[in-house]
Amino acid sequence: MKLTIPADSLRKLPEGALYRGKSGQANLTVRNDGSGNIVAEASCDSLQQLVLWYEExxxxxxxxxxxxxxxxxxTEEKRPPNRIRVFVTGILAGLLAGVLLTIKLYKR
Structure with a gap:
């Protein structure tokens, strides 16, 4: 995109007026911001689509x-076993094993 504008035309450009150029998908807008600054804004439709795709x-x-x-x-959030429950389970298993062995020995 090429836009040729004489410098004095830009300085005399009334506020709100602008120069606009387009070539294919490229756009260029040049304006005076009212403070003596010249503002040029360029865009390209295909680049905007690419930026949107990358953002998504x-x-x-x-x-x-x-x-x-x-x-x-x-998945990593596993709690350690409850120590009291393990202790009580062990005691009960030991008592049960003792009772079963005692019954088996007295039957002989």
Missing amino acids: ELTRIRSETRNETLNDVQ
Whole structure:
């Protein structure tokens, strides 16, 4: 995109007026901001589409990563066994084994 504008025309450009050029998908806008500054804005439709695609892709990847991280945290979140329950279970198993062995010995 090429836009040729004489410098004095830009300085005399009334506020709100602008020069606009287009070539294919490229656009160029040149204006005076009223403070003596010259503002040039350029855009390209195909680049804007590409930027939108990358933003959507980045959002998707971040979402997948967040979900995978949450799943990993949930699978690693195992509680240690309750010591009192293990102790009581062991005592009961020992008593039961003792009773069964005692019954078996008295039957002989």
